[in-house]
Structures are given as C-alpha cells and as structure tokens.
Amino acid sequence: MEKKSAIRLSLGIWVAFFALTGLLLGGCATMAPEKPKIMIPTDRGTVFFLDKYEFKAPVGWSLMRNLEGGDFELGFMKMEPGAFPSQTTFMYDEEPYGSSPNLEGRANQYCTRFLFNSGIMPEVTKREKTRVMGLHALALYFEGENSVQKEKSKSKVYLVKKGNRIISFVCTQWRPLDGQFDIQAFEIFENFVQSFKFLKKTFYENLDEEIQKLKG
Amino acid sequence: MDSHNRDLYLYEALNARVLGVSMDDVITNKFFAKAFWLDFPLVSNPLAWMGKQYGAYSDKKPFLPDGSVNNFGRRTVVVDKRGIVRYIKDGSPDNKEILSLLLKLEKEFRGK
Numbered sequence: 001m002e003k004k005s006a007i008r009l010s011l012g013i014w015v016a017f018f019a020l021t022g023l024l025l026g027g028c029a030t031m032a033p034e035k036p037k038i039m040i041p042t043d044r045g046t047v048f049f050l051d052k053y054e055f056k057a058p059v060g061w062s063l064m065r066n067l068e069g070g071d072f073e074l075g076f077m078k079m080e081p082g083a084f085p086s087q088t089t090f091m092y093d094e095e096p097y098g099s100s101p102n103l104e105g106r107a108n109q110y111c112t113r114f115l116f117n118s119g120i121m122p123e124v125t126k127r128e129k130t131r132v133m134g135l136h137a138l139a140l141y142f143e144g145e146n147s148v149q150k151e152k153s154k155s156k157v158y159l160v161k162k163g164n165r166i167i168s169f170v171c172t173q174w175r176p177l178d179g180q181f182d183i184q185a186f187e188i189f190e191n192f193v194q195s196f197k198f199l200k201k202t203f204y205e206n207l208d209e210e211i212q213k214l215k216g
Numbered sequence: 217m218d219s220h221n222r223d224l225y226l227y228e229a230l231n232a233r234v235l236g237v238s239m240d241d242v243i244t245n246k247f248f249a250k251a252f253w254l255d256f257p258l259v260s261n262p263l264a265w266m267g268k269q270y271g272a273y274s275d276k277k278p279f280l281p282d283g284s285v286n287n288f289g290r291r292t293v294v295v296d297k298r299g300i301v302r303y304i305k306d307g308s309p310d311n312k313e314i315l316s317l318l319l320k321l322e323k324e325f326r327g328k
Contacts, residue, residue: 095219095222097218098218098222098253099218099219099221099222099224099253099255100253101225109218109253164225203312204226207226207315207316207319210319211226211229211230211319214319214322214323214326215229
C-alpha cells in the first residue's frame with residue numbers, strides 16, 4: 001500500500017511538472033515577437049519584399065537571401081530536371097562588381113570577374129543598351145563552359161544606372177555539357193526584372209540627400 | 217577593395233580619405249591597384265609597424281607553425297581629424313556602417 005501511494009505521489013509530481021512546463025512554454029510562445037513576413041502578396045499579382053521592393057515572385061522557386069552581406073540582396077533558385085548542375089538562379093544585386101560609375105566602364109570591369117570562381121570563362125555573346133524601370137541600362141548576355149567539370153552556363157545581366165550608383169539583375173542557368181538550356185526560366189527572370197520597383201529610397205539615396213543638406 | 221573604390225565619391229564628399237595598407241611590396245601593390253582599378257593609395261608596409269600600431273598584425277613570428285605567413289588580418293580603422301581612432305572592425309568592411317559613421321563625424325565636426 002505504501003509503495004502504491006509513493007508511486008501515485010511521484011506520478012502526481014510529474015503531472016504537475018509537465019503541466020507547469022506546458023504553461024510556461026505556452027506563455028513563452030505567446031510572448032515571443034512574431035517574425036515579419038518576408039514576402040507579402042499584393043492584389044496586383046506581385047509581392048512586397050520586406051518594405052523595400054515590389055516584384056513578381058516566381059512560383060515554385062526557392063528564395064535566396066544573403067545573411068552575411070556582400071554578394072547580392074535577394075534572389076531565387078530552381079533545381080531543374082537533368083543531371084547536376086541543372087539549375088537556374090537569378091538575383092537583384094545592389095553592388096555589382098567594379099567601381100566605374102558609368103555603364104560601359106562598369107560592364108568592362110564586371111565582365112572580368114563574372115563567374116570568376118566557377119572555372120567557366122564566359123564570353124559576352126551580345127551587349128545592348130536598354131531601359132529597366134525607365135532607367136538607362138545595359139544588357140549583357142554570357143555563355144561559357146568548363147570542359148573539365150563538364151558543365152556550361154548561360155547568363156543574362158542587366159546593369160542599371162540608378163542615380164549615382166549602378167545596380168544589377170543577374171540570371172544564370174547551369175547545365176551539364178550535353179544538357180539543353182531552358183529559355184522559360186529566362187522569361188521568368190524578365191518578369192521579375194520588368195516588375196521590379198523600389199518602395200523606398202535606398203541607403204545611398206538617403207546618404208546623398210544628407211550630404212547635400214550638410215553642404216547646403 | 218572595389219567597394220571602397222565604388223564609394224570613393226562619398227568618402228570624399230564626407231571629407232574622408234581612404235588608404236589601403238598591406239605587407240606586400242610596392243610593385244605587387246601597383247599591380248594589385250591596376251587589376252582592381254583602385255583610385256586610392258596603397259601603402260606598402262613589409263616591416264608591419266603600421267599593422268602592429270593598428271592591431272591588424274599579431275605579435276607572432278613571421279611564419280606561423282602551419283607554414284603560413286603571419287600577414288595582416290583584414291581590419292578597417294577610421295581615424296578622425298584629431299587622430300583619434302573612432303572605429304575598428306575585423307573582417308570584410310561594412311561600407312554602409314562606415315559611411316554612416318563618417319556622416320555622423322562630419323555632422324559632429326560641423327556642429328550640426
């Protein structure tokens with residue numbers, strides 16, 4: 001009898017412990033701040049990305065974000081049918097490689113480092129003046145292959161003159177040497193670029209204004 | 217380095233000057249500057265006294281036990297007009313952070 005009551009007491013303590021833990025955890029869950037949604041859909045078929053950009057997001061593609069600063073601001077990736085490396089990535093990069101403030105000069109610098117670490121030496125197959133978001137831009141088309149790794153790539157890059165800065169949109173498709181490129185992915189990239197809008201001034205635009213105020 | 221070069225017009229507008237320091241010799245720095253189209257000066261400091269002064273060079277032997285060279289660590293230092301160190305950061309430079317600080321320093325200097 002004494003043993004049974006000891007077990008009952010012990011069980012009671014455990015039940016009380018779990019109930020208390022549950023209550024505490026429940027309290028924590030309700031108290032934790034809700035994470036803001038990264039992409040909020042609009043009724044125009046676009047999304048707001050944080051409070052910074054609006055664009056048509058590709059359906060079924062994975063969102064890529066740079067967590068440590070550096071190479072790009074945001075992008076999307078899709079793994080495609082076929083042997084490795086069958087995939088396409090595209091991104092918005094507010095700091096494309098190089099430092100020339102004019103489009104032609106920047107394009108020359110950019111081409112020397114594009115896909116630099118991949119072992120592919122992409123060649124510019126076409127270079128044309130265009131407009132993106134109503135701004136002067138340069139479209140660069142690249143193709144290249146790495147016969148050792150048995151892979152090839154096809155890219156389209158927009159360098160866009162925005163105020164004093166140059167920003168870029170980059171799409172690269174990877175395939176094994178005997179694979180076929182998929183033009184549809186580049187159309188999705190075009191939709192992304194052509195729908196892209198800035199919802200607020202960039203850091204550099206704000207800084208320019210602050211400097212003008214200081215000098216004024 | 218190219219990011220500093222990209223922001224050079226902003227550094228100049230904020231009355232700041234950029235200086236790169238490395239342990240490489242002058243000829244190597246010259247080629248480096250050319251390869252990256254750098255428009256700001258690079259200082260060659262093979263005896264590492266600047267690296268020691270600014271804490272970018274660890275006080276160890278020139279060659280580390282694993283055979284690698286005891287080189288400068290990557291460090292960004294902002295020195296104000298009075299010669300006071302106002303900012304130190306190791307690793308890749310955060311240009312936005314640096315520019316924000318320079319704006320603050322310039323406002324401070326102008327009394328705004």
